[in-house]
Amino acid sequence: MAKYIVKRVFYMFITLFLIATATFFLMKTLPGSPISSASKLNPQQLAVVEAKYGLDQPLPVQYGKYMLNLVQGDLGNSYQFKGADVTDLIISRLGPSFILGAQGLILGVAIGIILGMIAALKQNTIWDYGSTFIAIIGISIPSFVFATFLQYWLAIKWELLPVALWDDGWKSSIMPSIALAMGPLATAARFIRTEMIEVLSSDYITLAKSKGASSFEVAFKHAFRNALIPLVTVLGPLAAGLLTGSLVIENIFAIPGIGEQFVKAIMVSDFSVIMGTTLFFSVFLIFVILVVDILYGIIDPRIRLSGGNS
Amino acid sequence: MTQNLDKLPTESFKRITIDSSQAEKISKPSLSFWQDAWLRIRKNKAAIVSMVLLVLIIVMAFLGPVLSPHDAEKQTITHANLPPKVQGIEKLGFMDGVGVVGGKEMDLYERKKVDEYYWFGTDGLGRDMFSRLWEGTQISLFIAFVAAFIDLVVGVIYGGISGYYGGRVDDAMQRVVEILIGIPNLIVVILMILVMKPGITAIIIAITLTGWIGMSRIVRGQILKFKNQEFVLASRTLGASNNRIIAKHLIPNILGVIIINTMFTIPGAIFFEAFLSFIGLGLQPPAASLGTLINDGFRLLEFQPYILLYPSLVLSLLMVAFNLLGDGLRDAFDPKMKD
Numbered sequence: 037m038a039k040y041i042v043k044r045v046f047y048m049f050i051t052l053f054l055i056a057t058a059t060f061f062l063m064k065t066l067p068g069s070p071i072s073s074a075s076k077l078n079p080q081q082l083a084v085v086e087a088k089y090g091l092d093q094p095l096p097v098q099y100g101k102y103m104l105n106l107v108q109g110d111l112g113n114s115y116q117f118k119g120a121d122v123t124d125l126i127i128s129r130l131g132p133s134f135i136l137g138a139q140g141l142i143l144g145v146a147i148g149i150i151l152g153m154i155a156a157l158k159q160n161t162i163w164d165y166g167s168t169f170i171a172i173i174g175i176s177i178p179s180f181v182f183a184t185f186l187q188y189w190l191a192i193k194w195e196l197l198p199v200a201l202w203d204d205g206w207k208s209s210i211m212p213s214i215a216l217a218m219g220p221l222a223t224a225a226r227f228i229r230t231e232m233i234e235v236l237s238s239d240y241i242t243l244a245k246s247k248g249a250s251s252f253e254v255a256f257k258h259a260f261r262n263a264l265i266p267l268v269t270v271l272g273p274l275a276a277g278l279l280t281g282s283l284v285i286e287n288i289f290a291i292p293g294i295g296e297q298f299v300k301a302i303m304v305s306d307f308s309v310i311m312g313t314t315l316f317f318s319v320f321l322i323f324v325i326l327v328v329d330i331l332y333g334i335i336d337p338r339i340r341l342s343g344g345n346s
Numbered sequence: 347m348t349q350n351l352d353k354l355p356t357e358s359f360k361r362i363t364i365d366s367s368q369a370e371k372i373s374k375p376s377l378s379f380w381q382d383a384w385l386r387i388r389k390n391k392a393a394i395v396s397m398v399l400l401v402l403i404i405v406m407a408f409l410g411p412v413l414s415p416h417d418a419e420k421q422t423i424t425h426a427n428l429p430p431k432v433q434g435i436e437k438l439g440f441m442d443g444v445g446v447v448g449g450k451e452m453d454l455y456e457r458k459k460v461d462e463y464y465w466f467g468t469d470g471l472g473r474d475m476f477s478r479l480w481e482g483t484q485i486s487l488f489i490a491f492v493a494a495f496i497d498l499v500v501g502v503i504y505g506g507i508s509g510y511y512g513g514r515v516d517d518a519m520q521r522v523v524e525i526l527i528g529i530p531n532l533i534v535v536i537l538m539i540l541v542m543k544p545g546i547t548a549i550i551i552a553i554t555l556t557g558w559i560g561m562s563r564i565v566r567g568q569i570l571k572f573k574n575q576e577f578v579l580a581s582r583t584l585g586a587s588n589n590r591i592i593a594k595h596l597i598p599n600i601l602g603v604i605i606i607n608t609m610f611t612i613p614g615a616i617f618f619e620a621f622l623s624f625i626g627l628g629l630q631p632p633a634a635s636l637g638t639l640i641n642d643g644f645r646l647l648e649f650q651p652y653i654l655l656y657p658s659l660v661l662s663l664l665m666v667a668f669n670l671l672g673d674g675l676r677d678a679f680d681p682k683m684k685d
Contacts, residue, residue: 047524047525047528048528050525051525051528051529054525054529055529055533058537059537062537062540062541063540065541172666172669172670172673173666175669176613176662176665176666176668176669177662177665177666178617178620178621178661178662178665180620180621180624180640180644181640181658181661181662184640184643184644184647184654184658185658187647188647188648188651188654192647192648276530276531276532279530279532280532280621283532283621283625284621284624284625287625288644299625299626302536302540302625302626302627303626310540314533314536314537317530317532317533318529318530318533321530322528322530325528
């Protein structure tokens with residue numbers, strides 16, 4: 037186990053190093069200057085501004101400085117917001133993104149589990165087909181399509197909820213959370229259904245039934261718990277999906293989160309914010325997947341983590 | 347009891363012999379891979395409906411722009427922002443060209459003195475949404491199919507070599523994969539799009555750059571499973587070359603898995619294209635894809651929801667159909683389901 041974790045963490049750092057390096061050099065090849073008024077400045081002024089941001093130094097020096105700062109947790113300064121610290125910018129935007137992500141994930145997984153349970157316990161009935169249908173819709177329809185329809189009906193037509201922004205407290209978070217929840221809901225429902233059906237046909241369930249346990253007890257006490265364990269494995273992909281979703285959802289609902297900031301930074305080529313956010317996303321996703329893998333080995337003793345390839 | 351046996355008439359018994367030449371006879375007709383898959387997928391109604399739907403959408407993507415009397419690129423400013431109006435259906439009370447202006451409902455076609463019909467309405471520049479929708483569908487499908495094909499080719503070759511040759515080759519190739527798989531797909535796609543000139547090629551490269559990894563891992567796993575089985579050993583003993591073993595024994599056995607995986611790559615690619623275009627990193631105007639059309643529609647959501655409606659509908663139908671077909675194929679190719 038310890039050997040496995042060490043190996044995984046080692047790969048994690050190689051991956052992060054590669055991402056940081058690739059991002060840095062890709063940003064340098066980008067067309068367009070991060071200095072928005074570059075064309076208006078005379079060469080001397082431009083030189084002063086470039087010197088201020090360290091853009092006048094040779095590339096390897098810039099790269100070395102960047103990596104050195106990175107190790108110390110310093111992501112550099114934003115070009116867009118008058119030299120604001122990128123780390124601070126990201127932290128200041130964390131709140132709304134985190135709330136939406138957490139609400140979407142919890143809501144989606146909870147409803148997904150219920151739907152999946154119903155489908156498995158009432159296999160091949162109208163309940164099963166209904167929840168399978170919802171799951172297919174949830175997997176297929178992109179969250180931004182779903183979000184725009186929610187916005188049109190709930191906010192514009194019926195005026196039940198605020199159209200956008202983050203000013204109405206939890207009311208503002210309802211629609212974006214629902215839009216984000218659709219993916220996790222569908223994944224959880226499909227997963228739990230398959231797992232439950234498999235578990236319900238195993239020997240220990242037959243034993244529990246033959247000993248006279250009620251079908252409710254069998255379903256929830258014996259089957260459900262074991263069906264739930266593998267759900268941990270999809271948390272990694274779900275987190276990635278939520279991140280992708282947040283980029284569009286935050287834009288649709290004009291929520292001051294990281295996703296919205298990232299897309300804006302791309303539009304104005306604010307290199308340091310793009311690099312910082314990319315690294316933040318990468319660390320987040322890689323870390324989630326690592327934790328999920330380790331967690332899975334701990335929860336389910338049948339899984340023996342080894343150094344081998346799966 | 348034993349004595350009674352003697353009383354039984356001998357003619358009521360007949361001696362039979364097992365004809366050993368018949369023992370190997372195959373009672374069921376032998377089916378090819380495709381016949382077998384077709385027999386089973388035929389029973390899956392959802393998959394069949396999806397298949398019909400997909401064929402319809404693909405046909406319309408090519409036929410649509412031809413059917414429409416209007417050109418997709420032509421801007422007629424005087425015909426801007428018209429709601430949908432269809433001959434015949436207009437009398438039923440919808441798609442009749444009635445829109446809301448300043449809080450009042452009125453026939454916008456009459457107001458703007460337009461005699462022509464725009465089946466799905468027009469956008470802010472007076473372009474025909476019907477033609478634009480199907481041309482956008484064409485581009486979205488093109489991107490998805492090309493991306494899926496590249497993923498398939500690269501993934502199968504990489505996974506195949508890694509799995510079949512094993513040893514040091516496999517070790518080296520898998521180390522590369524282990525590092526690449528750690529990089530979130532989203533990050534790679536966005537970075538690549540930023541660096542390249544936005545367009546169809548950029549989107550395809552961005553999607554395929556890490557897209558093949560999933561396929562290569564699956565193919566490698568399957569090759570590892572099959573390459574040490576008896577039938578491969580038998581073939582090798584009989585002197586078959588590597589190429590023959592790969593082409594005649596391994597590939598046919600993993601074909602099902604490859605097809606299923608591709609069926610799920612296609613909707614993934616459609617999604618990423620739409621996603622990129624929606625956040626403004628995809629196709630640049632005047633080119634249209636489902637993603638850019640949805641993006642345009644989103645900006646006008648409050649006033650002309652129909653601009654958003656049709657592209658979203660086609661995109662959603664495409665995604666649902668590919669996913670259902672993928673599910674159906676997975677069941678059909680699953681050897682455990684064979685009856």
